[in-house]
Amino acid sequence: MSNGFGFGFNFPNNGDNGDKDRDGNNQDPFGGGLGDILGQFGAMLSGMGSSMNSPDNSGPINTEMATRLAKQRLGTPKSVGPEDAKAVEQSVRLVELWLNDSTALPAxxxxxxxxxxxDWLDNTLPMWSRLAGPVAEHANSAQLDSLPEEAREMMGPMAQMMKQFSGMNAAMQLGTSLGDLAKQALTGADFGLPVSPAGTTAVVTTNVQSIASSIDVPDQEVMVYIAAREAARQRLFTQVPWLVEHIVSSVEEYALGLEIDTSHIEEATRELNLESGDPQAIQDAMSRLQGMDLTPRVTSRNAGATARLETLLALVEGWVDVVVYEALKDRIKYTTELAAAWSRRTNSGGSADHALSRVVGIEITAPAVDTAAELWRRVTVAVGTEKRDKSWDHPDLLPDSEQLRNPASFIDGLLDDQPTDGFEEELAKLEEMLRSEDEEGKDS
Known part of the structure; x- marks a missing residue:
């Protein structure tokens, strides 16, 4: 047995500017500020042709350019054969039957x-653009707002041009990241993010084949396991009507609070004492300056939105973990091994936080999927499948971040809502008595 599904995420590092995340990648996917945007002027115009005048360039992201760059990055993938399509169809049909035993949510x-x-790229790009658009737009506004007032006045007529350049810069990031992600995505709604079109359960067969060959598990079982995870996610996204928009609105709320922080730049330049006039001191200062990170930092006033997003994504994938394991554990031999391999894949980069960071530009903590799965397991034991799945009826019924860490408090709340022993029977007797009295009254 190998150490996982056989790959990790290797997102591109587009330049040396920008804050670094835990993997050494840029946190700011839209460049390091006005100077960086102008510095990329020539590169962005080269080979862009009609993209500047395209109708798709009217929004915060030039989607035509993003699509072209993603497809160039992707190359020519292997086509899907009729046998692959049949395997997906049969796998999904089978796991839908099995999932009926482990969840109250219908297929x-x-x-x-x-x-x-x-296909994954073409079908998911509209939702990725919708997620990334508000962040790109508000990041651009925050960059302009961070300039001194005199500089903003001098820009004047250039503001619209700068907006176009920012849209192109965001398109470069979006296209490059999605081109890489398309080679690694296994399903339409991989990572627990609802990016596939509504009403579609999709499996990326060519990518599944490439990872199935890297682990000591029969290909058919790998296909069934991945199909089960996607079918379970789609039950949530279809049967819980508020869920998709709740995820999107959290991203939009984060974007509305974007700010550019340049305080660390001001502090660094003050410490360099460039006004001393001493040539040697200036030379030393310039040498130190080269090793400093002088990129404006993108932050958000709406940190609560990211916390809610982290919790919600954890609850989705944790619920999928539990439902799929219960559905498959007695039906396919390698369920435990596949679940462990999936967990390793998630921890090595196949997770929502990596996808959102590189594609959308949102830095969130890796969703605590294992913690959420443990919560759902305990809830299932305590109150049963039907009561557990009723928690998805409204966002206020789901556990919050504190209850995620302390499942007992959430479970206690569910138990308090349970009718006491014999209550339902007594209620039925009372209703029958009232009906009888009502019928007697009508007869008299």
Whole structure:
């Protein structure tokens, strides 16, 4: 048995500017400020042709350019054959039956699709653009707002041009990241993010084949396991009507609070004492300056939005973990091994926080999927499957971040809502008595 599904995420590092995340990648996907945008002027114009005048360039992201760059990055993927499509269709049909035993949420009745990487890109790019658009737009506004008032006045007529350049810069990031992600995504809603079109349950067969060959598990069981995870997610996204928009609105709320922090730049330049006039001191200061990170930092006033997003994504994937394991554990031999391999894949980069960071530009903590799965397991034991899944009826019924860490408090709340022993029977007797009295009254 190998150490996982056989790959990790290797997101591109587009330049040396920007704050670094825990993997050494840039945190600011939209460049390091006005100077960086102008510095990329020539590179962005080279080969762009009609993209500047395209209708798709009217928004915060030039989607035409993003699509072209992503497809160039992706190359020509292997096409999906009829046998692959049949395998996906049969796997999804089978796991839908099995999932009925482990969740009260009904099947999505989605159209089933077998995709290659190019299909995944074409079908998910609209939602990725919707997620990334508000962040790109407000990051650009925050960059301009961070300039001194005199500089903003001098820009004047250049503001619209700068907006276009920012849209192109964001498109470069979006296209490059999605081109890489398309080679690694396994399903339409991989990472627990609802990026596939509504009404579609899709498996990226070519990518599944590449990872199935890297682990000591029969290909058919790998396909069934991945199909089960996607079918379970689609039950949530279809049967819980508020869920998709709740995820999107959290991203939009984060974007509305974006700010550019330049305080560390001001502090660094003050310490360099460039006004001393001493040539040697200035030379030493310039040498120190080269090793400093002088990129403006992107932050958000709406940190609560990211916390809610982290919790919600953890609850989605944790619920999927529990439901899929319960559905498959007695039906396919390698369920435990596949679940462990999936966990390793998530921890090595196949997770929502990496995808959102590189594609959308949101830095969130890795969702605590294992913690959420443990919560859902305990809830299932305490109150049963039906009561557990009723928690998805409204966002206020789900556990919050504190209850995620302390499942007992959430479970106690569910137990308090349970009727006491014999209550339902007594209530039924009372209703029958009232009906009898009402009928007697009508007869008299």
């Amino acid at each position: 999505s009745n989605n159209k089933v699709a077998a995709w290659n990487a190019a």
